[in-house]
Amino acid sequence: MRRCKKSLVSATELSPAVLEKRRRRKYEKERKRRRKKELKMKEKMEKKGAQEVAAAVEPQHAEEESKGVIIFNRVEVCEKEELSKIERKREKRKRVKGNLTPLTGKNYKQLLSRLEARKSKLEKLKDKDQEKAQELENKMKWTNVLYKAEGVKIRDDEERLKAALKHKEKRKAQRQKQWEKRTEHVVEKMQQRQDKRRRNIRKKKVTKMEHKMEKARKKGRILPKDLEKAGVK
Structure with missing residues (x-):
């Protein structure tokens, strides 16, 4: 009886701050215990799930290996064929257009200088060989037509280029x-x-x-x- 009385007295003598501190400590311990328990359960579930997935995948691999099906080589061959087709088309375009760079862009000063260089080249060629000069001129025109057909804006008008500059x-x-x-x-x-x-x-x-x-x-x-x-x- 004396001990009970002493404990009751001590509990009542304690300040509210100390009691709050004890309560918080108790709550924190319980929270940590619950968290630990949850983590253990989660690990168990993950292990169980991984085992089930492995068990489901293994028979499929075994079946594919027994059949001996190879798919990757076919894909690679198709890709190579497509690439070669694209390259052949590109080469054909180059042969048709020649090595003439189209007059495109907004650097009007550079475009004017390139146009003047082409004209001077044609004039020099006309003095030497009229037929070759005509062939080059036709090639230039044909190249411009091809680029325009592709949607490329060709800027080969000297007057417009000067005005734009x-x-x-x-x-x-x-x-x-x-x-x-x-x-x-x-x-x-x-x-x-x-x-x-x-x-x-x-x-x-x-x-x-x-x-x-x-x-x-x-x-x-x-x-x-x-x-x-x-x-x-």
């Missing part, structure tokens, strides 16, 4: 002007901010000095500035 250069100049203007504006803004900062710092210094001088005057000190104002040297 002029327009591009004009836009470039405008953008450059806008960029310079923007840069000047940014620099100006930065300068204004710096000037404002300097003015504020100067103002703070003057305010601080005046505050100090006012304090000194209140204490009864006579300042040189006050003497100058009064006309006393």
Whole structure:
């Protein structure tokens, strides 16, 4: 009876914080125990599942091996045949078109220089061999027709290329002007901010000095500035 009384007294004497701490410790132990139990069950289930899958897959492998079915070689052969067909088509296109690179893209300056080079080549060839020059010209036209049929936009009009180049250069100049203007504006803004900062710092210094001088005057000190104002040297 005495022991029971002592334990009851000690339990009632304990502070709420200690009791809460004990309760939390007990709850944590139970939670860890439950977690451990769940993990063990999960491992058992995973092992069981893996064994079942292995048991199901093994007979299928054995059946395939007994039949001796090989599929991969056929796929490889089909792929090789398709690749060779694509390569043959590509080579045929090259033979038809020749080694002439199409005049495409938006680099108008380069396109104009290439077009001029082609024209000068034709002119030189006409002086030497008229027939070969005609053959080359026809080949160029035929190549352009083939590329256009494929959906490639050919840019072989000299006048249009010149106009496009002029327009591009004009836009470039405008953008450059806008960029310079923007840069000047940014620099100006930065300068204004710096000037404002300097003015504020100067103002703070003057305010601080005046505050100090006012304090000194209140204490009864006579300042040189006050003497100058009064006309006393």
